[in-house]
Amino acid sequence: MLKTFFVTLTLLLFSWQLSATDSLLVTKQAFEIAEFRTQNGQAISPVRVGWEAYGTLNADKSNVILITHFFSGTSHAAGKYQPDDAIAGYWDAIIGPGKAIDTNKFYVISVDTLVNANVYDPNVITTGPATINPATGKPWGLRFPVVTIADFVEVQRQLLDSLGIDKLHAVIGASMGSFQAIEWAVRYPDRVQRLIPVIGSAYLDAWAAVRLERWAYPIKQDPAWRNGDYYDHGQPLQGLKTAVAYITQDALYPTAFNARFGSPTADKAPHNDILAPFTAWQQLLAQAEQRARLQDANHILYLVRASQLFRAGMGDNWQEALSRVKAKTLFLPASGDQLLLPAMSQQSAAAMPESQVSYAEIPGDWGHLDGVVNISAVADKIAAFLQ
C-alpha cells in the first residue's frame, strides 16, 4: 500500500517535471539525395532536407510513425532543440513519452519538405528556389522545377529507405501534411498501416485552388519580387508579409481572430480618411512580418502550387486512387474550418470502404488552426486509433 503510494507519487512528480522541462530534446539532422527526379521529369541536384525523430527505433523497425507537416510548418513537430526554447514543436501536446503518440512505444520521425517556407529558420533544411543551384552558382529562383505533394513523399520515402524502414505504423499530418499522408497511403498501400489526415482533404477543388492563388497574388504584384529573381536585392517583403497575413486569417475562425485583433469599432481614423488602415489589419500584418522574416517569397509560391495540384494519386481520378489505400484511416477535420472544410474530409472518406474509415471532428474556436493548437481535444481518439 505504502509502496504503491510512493510509486504513484514518483510518477506524478516525474510527469510534472516532464511538463516543467517541456519534454523531449531533439536534434535536427540532414538527409541528402545526390540527384532527385521530380514528378514532372526534372532533376534537382542535390536535394537536402532536415529531419528529426522522437523515441527509439525498435529492432525490427516496426514502430515508426511519420509526421508530415503543414504549409507554414517544419519538421519540428515536438520537443525542443534547447531546454530554454520559448516554444516546443507544434504537436508537442500529443507527441512525447506517455502522450497520444507515445514516444515510449513509437519512433516518430518528421521531415522538412522541399520548398519549405521557413528557409531562414536556422533549424530548417530544405531545397527550393532560394537554394544555390551548384550547376550555376546562383539561387534557382523560378528555374526550380514545380514540385508536388508526391515529390515531398518521394523525398521522405528515400530517407526512410536509407534508414531501412519499410513499414509505417502510421502516417499522420495536418492540412498540407494530410495531403502527404494520404499520398503515402495511395502510393505505398503495403507500407502504410494507419493513416490520420488532420484538417485535411484527398483533393483540392477549383474553389480551394483559387483561394490559394490569392495567397500568391500579393507576392507576384510586388515590384520587388522581380519575377522571382530578387536574391541580389532583398525579399519582396510587402508582398510576402501580406501573403502570410492572408494565410493566417484563412486558417482562423472569426471567434479566435476577433479575440486577438482590435475591434473596428474602436478605430476613428478610417471614418475620416479613406486610406487609414484598421488596427486589426495593422496588427495582423505586423505579426505576419515577424514570420515572413524567416520565409522566402518564392518558396510560398511553390508551396501554393504543390497544394493546388494535389489530389490523391496525382492522376485524373482521386477517388479511384483512394480506393487503393489499405491503411485504416481516421479523418479529423476541425468543425469550424473554413479553409479545408469538414465536407472535404467527408467526401474523401466517402471514397473509401466504410469499414476502413473513421471520422471525428476537432472542436474549438480556431477553425483550421484547431488542427494544430487544439489537437489535444482529440488526443484520446488518436491514442486509441494507434493501438
Add this chain to the structure above:
Amino acid sequence: MLKTFFVTLTLLLFSWQLSATDSLLVTKQAFEIAEFRTQNGQAISPVRVGWEAYGTLNADKSNVILITHFFSGTSHAAGKYQPDDAIAGYWDAIIGPGKAIDTNKFYVISVDTLVNANVYDPNVITTGPATINPATGKPWGLRFPVVTIADFVEVQRQLLDSLGIDKLHAVIGASMGSFQAIEWAVRYPDRVQRLIPVIGSAYLDAWAAVRLERWAYPIKQDPAWRNGDYYDHGQPLQGLKTAVAYITQDALYPTAFNARFGSPTADKAPHNDILAPFTAWQQLLAQAEQRARLQDANHILYLVRASQLFRAGMGDNWQEALSRVKAKTLFLPASGDQLLLPAMSQQSAAAMPESQVSYAEIPGDWGHLDGVVNISAVADKIAAFLQ
C-alpha cells in the same frame, strides 16, 4: 361551377402570361439633394441617386416597403426596364404581383446607394469618387468624403420625406442591404414597422473588416490606380477585376463555385510552369472583368470602407443601439454563408428582445449568394412575416 372553372382558367393563364413576359416594367427615376452633409461632417453638393418603385402608393402612404441593395447591387430589385431585357431585377422571384412582396398590396421602393459600384451601368445614378465635383470641374477621386451606411440611409430618408412617406411597412435588404435596413430601424424606430436582414449582420467584426480590406488590396496595388486619380488615364482594370473576382468567390460556397469553374485536375500546364494559371482562376477573372467594366475602382474602395465601418447605430455599442429597434424582425442568413456567417445573424438577434425576433436559414449550395439567387426558398416566410 362552370363560372368558377373559367375564373380559375383565366387566373392560370394570366399568371402564366405574367411569368412569360417576366413581370413588371419599371422606370429609373432620379433624386437630387442640393447639399448633403455626411456623418463625418463633410458636404457633398449635390447628391444625385437613382431609384425605382413597383406597385402603387396607397392614399395614406402606409403600404411602403423599402428594399436596400447589396454591395455589388443596384436599386434594380425587380422587373425589367424593357420587355426584352435579358434578366430582371435581382429579387424578381419575390417582388411582383402575387409574389411574396406583393406589389398588388405594397408600394416597393429601392434606391441606388451613394458610391454605388456600377457607375457605368446606364441604369444606375449615384454620387461618389467618379462623379464630377461641380466645385472643381473634376472627379472627386479620393477627395470624396468617407461615407457610411448611415449616410446611405439618410439619402433614402430624404427621398422618402420628399414623397411624403413617413412610415415603412418593412425595410428589407440583403448583405450590405441588411446593414442599411438595420440602421434604418435603429435610427428611426418609430418609422420602421418590420425589418428583414437577409444574409446580414448588425456589426462587422475585425475578421470581416480585414477580409474586406483584402478586396481593396489589388486595386491599391495596381500602379494604374494612381492613388485614385486615374480618371484621365483609364481604370486600374487589373486591380479592379481581381477585386471583383475575390468578391465573387467570397460570396460563393464551394459547391456552387466548383459547378461553374474548371477542375484543377484537368489543368496540365500548372504542373510544368510555376506561373501558368489554373483554368478556374482565368474563368473567374474573365467573368469578373465583364462586371468590372461597369464599375469604378474607387467606388469599390468606398463601399469596402462603408461596410467595414458598419455597426448598428454607428457608435460604440451596437447591442445597445439594436435594443432601440421597435420593428418586428426576421433574420434570414444563408446556411452555407462564409462571408457573413449565420453566427453573425444569431449574435445580432441575441441583442434584441426574444419576442420581437424570428430567425430562419436559407438553404442552398450558393453560400452568401443564396440570399439573392435562392431567395424563393424563404418566400413563404417573407410573405407571412409581412402580413
